[in-house]
Amino acid sequence: MKFKVNSYHFKLLRDYERLSAFKEAIEDYAIRNDANSNGSNSKVAFDLGCGSGVLSYFASEYMDRIIAIELNNSTYQLAKENLKEFDKIQVFNDDILGFDFSKLNEKADLIICEMLDTALIDEEEVPVLNRARKFLNENGEIIPKGMINSVEAVFMNNHFIQYEDDEYSPVYVSLGESVVYSEFDFMNDIDCNFSAEIELKIYGNEELDDIGFEVNLNEERYEKFNFKENFNIEEDKLKINGIKVTSFTKMNDNIICGPTPMLNPAMLVPIEETEVRCGDTLRLRLEYVMGGGVETIRTEILEIIHKD
Ligand SMILES: C[S@@+](CC[C@H](N)C(=O)[O-])C[C@H]1O[C@@H](n2cnc3c(N)ncnc32)[C@H](O)[C@@H]1O
Structure with missing residues (x-):
C-alpha cells in the first residue's frame, strides 16, 4: 500500500518502531477480541487524529467499520485519497473537540488515538480522549492504553x-x-x-x-x-x-x-x-x-x- 503524505506525515510513516508498535497493538486487540472483519463479530473503531490514515488501514484488516477524524484539511484530503478503496472507512474533516459523536449512532469497540506528545503536553490526546471515551462501548479498549x-x-x-x-x-x-x-x-x-x-x-x-x-x-x-x-x-x-x-x-x-x-x-x-x-x-x-x-x-x- 502506497500512502500520499506531506513531509510531516512522511516522517511519521518512516518511523518504523512507532508504526510497528501500533500495528502490533491493533493485531493483539483483534486476537483477544476475535475481531475478524468477516461480520461474524462486528466491531467498530474510531481513529482519532487519523493523519495519513495509516492506523485506519492497519485496523481495516480486523474491524467492520472505522470512523477516522482529522482536523487539518489538507491532511484530511490525503487520508481520504489514501483510504478511498476502503468502503468500511469513513473519513471526517473535523475538530474532535467539537465533533458530535452522537450523530454516528454507534459507539466504538476500539479507539485508536495517536495524538501523543512527550508527557502529553503539546498535543490534545488527553482532552480528546476525555471527550471520546463516553462513546466507547462497555468492554471497549483504547490504543494506546496509557x-x-x-x-x-x-x-x-x-x-x-x-x-x-x-x-x-x-x-x-x-x-x-x-x-x-x-x-x-x-x-x-x-x-x-x-x-x-x-x-x-x-x-x-x-x-x-x-x-x-x-x-x-x-x-x-x-x-x-x-x-x-x-x-x-x-x-x-x-x-x-x-x-x-x-x-x-x-x-x-x-x-x-x-x-x-x-x-x-x-x-x-x-x-x-x-x-x-x-x-x-x-x-x-x-x-x-x-x-x-x-x-x-x-x-x-x-x-x-x-x-x-
Ligand atoms: C501525531 S499525528 C498522527 C497521525 C496518524 N494517526 C499516524 O499515526 O500516523 C496526529 C494527527 O492528529 C491531528 N489532530 C490534532 N488535533 C486534532 C483535533 N483536535 N481533531 C482532529 N484531529 C486532530 C493532527 O492534524 C495530526 O494529523
Missing part, C-alpha cells in the same frame, strides 16, 4: 525546550537517575492540569565514577559548550540547569514503547541554574497543562536537601 513519564536532572547546552528527535540532538549530561513521576490510564477521565512535586537524586561520587562522567566530558561535542567549566568533582561542585522528561507509551498490557524519533522523543526543559553537590536531592515542582502546549510548563526548585 503513558508513564520519568524525569532526571541534567546540565544542557541551550536554555530552551529541546526535543531529542530525528532532526536535532541536544547536548546535555545527565546528573542523576531517572524517576517515574506520573502514570496515566487512558480509560480513566484525566485532569489536564498536571502538578507534581518530584525528588531528583543527584549522582554521588561513586556513581559518577561508574558512569565515567569526567572521561565522557572529554568528548568533542561537550568541549564546544565548555561543559567542563561547570563541574569540579574534586571540590564536589556540580551544576544543573534542566530536566529531561522521558515518556513510555503503554500500547496495551503487554507492549510498552519507549521514545522513538517521532513518538514522544525525550524533551529537555530548562530550570533555574543551581549549584549542587554530589549525592544531594533536589525537590522540584513541575506543572503543565496536558494539551495546552509547552508554554504551559512551569518549574520551581523547592529545596536542595544536602546528603549530610
Whole structure:
C-alpha cells in the first residue's frame, strides 16, 4: 500500500518502531477480541487524529467499520485519497473537540488515538480522549492504553525546550537517575492540569565514577559548550540547569514503547541554574497543562536537601 503524505506525515510513516508498535497493538486487540472483519463479530473503531490514515488501514484488516477524524484539511484530503478503496472507512474533516459523536449512532469497540506528545503536553490526546471515551462501548479498549513519564536532572547546552528527535540532538549530561513521576490510564477521565512535586537524586561520587562522567566530558561535542567549566568533582561542585522528561507509551498490557524519533522523543526543559553537590536531592515542582502546549510548563526548585 502506497500512502500520499506531506513531509510531516512522511516522517511519521518512516518511523518504523512507532508504526510497528501500533500495528502490533491493533493485531493483539483483534486476537483477544476475535475481531475478524468477516461480520461474524462486528466491531467498530474510531481513529482519532487519523493523519495519513495509516492506523485506519492497519485496523481495516480486523474491524467492520472505522470512523477516522482529522482536523487539518489538507491532511484530511490525503487520508481520504489514501483510504478511498476502503468502503468500511469513513473519513471526517473535523475538530474532535467539537465533533458530535452522537450523530454516528454507534459507539466504538476500539479507539485508536495517536495524538501523543512527550508527557502529553503539546498535543490534545488527553482532552480528546476525555471527550471520546463516553462513546466507547462497555468492554471497549483504547490504543494506546496509557503513558508513564520519568524525569532526571541534567546540565544542557541551550536554555530552551529541546526535543531529542530525528532532526536535532541536544547536548546535555545527565546528573542523576531517572524517576517515574506520573502514570496515566487512558480509560480513566484525566485532569489536564498536571502538578507534581518530584525528588531528583543527584549522582554521588561513586556513581559518577561508574558512569565515567569526567572521561565522557572529554568528548568533542561537550568541549564546544565548555561543559567542563561547570563541574569540579574534586571540590564536589556540580551544576544543573534542566530536566529531561522521558515518556513510555503503554500500547496495551503487554507492549510498552519507549521514545522513538517521532513518538514522544525525550524533551529537555530548562530550570533555574543551581549549584549542587554530589549525592544531594533536589525537590522540584513541575506543572503543565496536558494539551495546552509547552508554554504551559512551569518549574520551581523547592529545596536542595544536602546528603549530610
Ligand atoms: C501525531 S499525528 C498522527 C497521525 C496518524 N494517526 C499516524 O499515526 O500516523 C496526529 C494527527 O492528529 C491531528 N489532530 C490534532 N488535533 C486534532 C483535533 N483536535 N481533531 C482532529 N484531529 C486532530 C493532527 O492534524 C495530526 O494529523
